[in-house]
Amino acid sequence: MGKAQANIRNFCIIAHIDHGKSTLADRILEFTGALTEREMEDQVLDSMDLERERGITIKLQAVRLQYKAKDGQVYTLNLIDTPGHVDFTYEVSRSLAACEGALLVVDAAQGIEAQTLANVYLALENDLEIIPVVNKIDLPSAEPDRVKQEIEDVIGLDASDAILASAKAGIGIEETLEAIVAKIPPPEGDPTAPLQCMIFDSFYDAYKGAISYVRVVEGSVKKGTKIKMMSTGKTFEVTEVGVFTPAPRQVEKLSSGEVGFIVASIKNVKDTQVGDTITDADHPAKEPLPGYRQVTPMVYCGLYPVEGADYEDLRDALDKLRLNDAALIYEPETSVALGFGFRCGFLGLLHMEIVQERLEREFDLDLITTAPNVIYKVNQTDGQVVLVDNPTKLPPNQKIETIEEPYVKASVMVPSDFVGAVMELCQEKRGAFINMDYIAGQRVMLIYELPLAEIIFDFFDQLKSRTKGYASLDYELIGYRVSELVKLDILLNGDLIDAFSIIVHRDRAYNRGRALADRLKDLIPRQMFEVPIQAVIGNKVIARETIKAIRKNVLAKCYGGDISRKRKLLEKQKEGKKRMKQVGSVEIPQEAFMAVLSIDK
């Protein structure tokens, strides 16, 4: 191994959300001189505006730093950022695979959380050297000794020389850097072997096309290299290789052990799939690096423009977004109630919210979103298996042999006082109890198997509210299981509103139907006439409510009042109108389409 490669350290930071990953990353950048104070606009690694606002990391990135260690040598440190949410587990696992070591950041007041554990297991699977960092020791409620003990008890890591840090106050930063140099091994790999680069992220640049973030494992790549994507066989010519410092900087080549980016006039991020291996088309590697997986959407919903005329704009916006988001899928669909729109697939609920928000904010679209659902597997009586991504597409009853739905294994970590509350919630959500473990410090890890559909229906919000915010959740898909499922339809004014149809468990169908009809009665504003709401299973009406007719014009209230009040009221109505959809003779607000998410029966 050359000296350059021997002095490389590739590492990432794993942490539960809010334990201080971004703050620590910024301190490390600052300490190594990668940033001047002025450049340090808040948190650099969370680069998108949306991320900054929501305070979460949704895209991972890599930064190359130079660090002169106490041994007098200069080391090249590549810090690879990882997303911090369950929706993006696969991306986390690929960014971990690009590293030899990880800083495990644990909040000194909170201790270990479910997400911390999930990420530690991913890191251990990837054979990473783990350096525990107990952060936020400046907090009055910090209990670093307890947290160190917890790291030993729960994870089984030696925490005796865990670094005590405060990313906020700048304590323990140099110690962290010294530990990275001393403990994390340099990357292996032969710079003269056939090229193997692992893509751990990609993004779309309007001028340069899809740019891949890569870890070079074997060989080297430079401008002019003809590269091949091993999953698809597609070839491209490299026009630029470089590193982020954090500003992008071209370099002559990237060799084994290095981390950087590759530009090759690639038009679509779909051709730069996370986890794929890039090789040299003329001297290809025999096989790809292990671990490539096509990501599959778990959650689907319909997206419709409020104004039918915006349909083409919505299509353009989705096309543009997809350039940046290889995990987003969509296809046109038509709803009797909502007209032309798209059925979109997402990695999870957060991913769905992010896409929806970007469409509205960056593309200025007003959208109606239908309630999210999972993909069902229908085993038909004729032996065919049909995948259903939209409740309205469920085959007729007589054709259905069985319906299967996706299940997850959920790990909930919670203080022992709340165990009862969590168990009750999991029962309500059709969960099957698997295991309960007491871990240090009065905390309990509960394992349940639950239908994914129940998780996407307000599980997380309920969990947070019933545990006063103390519980943390992690889940993974464990496969499909047969369930007693039925389709629940809603009729408004006698008309079936397809966008309201949901698939529910037979035992819950009656309660859900009643609750839904009741919610809709409150959510749909009064019209000039009476509107009956019916919840129907098959041919059977299971609930009926009535929206009473409106009596007075809203403005009538203001007669005699001052004009500014009147204007305010009109303005307010206009605001409200934005998210209304005229369906037949009834105006339905966005909230009504999501009503099913907020009934807990």
Ligand SMILES: Nc1nc2c(ncn2[C@@H]2O[C@H](COP(=O)(O)OP(=O)(O)OP(=O)(O)O)[C@@H](O)[C@H]2O)c(=O)[nH]1
């Ligand atoms: N008191 C104190 N607060 C800290 C420290 N480090 C981070 N914080 C605060 O904790 C909050 C979360 O920090 P982030 O760095 O954004 O956490 P994160 O882990 O990157 O969160 P995600 O990006 O959502 O995964 C912020 O309000 C920080 O200011 C620390 O050492 N002490």
